[in-house]
Amino acid sequence: MKNIMTTFLLLAFFATPAFAADNLKIGFVNMKQLLTESTQVAEINAKLQKRFSEPKKQLEDMAKSIQEQEKEIKRNELMMTESKINKSKQDLLARVQEFRQMEARLGQELQAVQNEELTAFRQVVAKVLEDVAKKESYDLILNDGVMYAAKSINITDKILERLNKAN
Numbered sequence: 001m002k003n004i005m006t007t008f009l010l011l012a013f014f015a016t017p018a019f020a021a022d023n024l025k026i027g028f029v030n031m032k033q034l035l036t037e038s039t040q041v042a043e044i045n046a047k048l049q050k051r052f053s054e055p056k057k058q059l060e061d062m063a064k065s066i067q068e069q070e071k072e073i074k075r076n077e078l079m080m081t082e083s084k085i086n087k088s089k090q091d092l093l094a095r096v097q098e099f100r101q102m103e104a105r106l107g108q109e110l111q112a113v114q115n116e117e118l119t120a121f122r123q124v125v126a127k128v129l130e131d132v133a134k135k136e137s138y139d140l141i142l143n144d145g146v147m148y149a150a151k152s153i154n155i156t157d158k159i160l161e162r163l164n165k166a167n
Helices: 001-022 031-035 041-078 081-133 156-166
Strands: 026-029 139-140
Touching: 031 041, 031 156, 041 081, 041 156, 081 139, 081 156
Parallel strands: 026 139
Antiparallel strands: none
16 A cells, blocks of 8 residues: 555656646757857957957067067077177067067957957847747747757747847
8 A cells, every 4th residue: 555655646746747848838049059140249250350450460560570580689699799699688578578468468358348248249149038938938948058959949040030130
């Protein structure tokens, strides 16, 4: 009798979630696809490229100039006095340090602006997802970290379409 009661309770326990799961409407969104295919991200990338292309070019020019200076020192080293060699190497070292500082500042600035822009994009995505979830009665929408999602629940293209229309 005890075994029958235990079996009945276990069946009731496991049957309830299975029944409830039949009524759930679940969707999946591939965030990587949104980040690579949305027009907003393309615009963000273009904006970043435009904003940072000149400073990057300045850094590239500075790097070339430093390399040329280094070659010049090596080429003329035998004709230079010891003090002139030391002065040239100190100047070169100072320029290399300045280059590294400028490169680090530019990298930090680029990262900050990129994070700011992507945060704004994620907020737009969240609003679109919420809108779709409410209008189409989704109980759960998942994103990254999902090992497999059937095509039938993948709503990435729908979200991407709405994002691109919102632009």
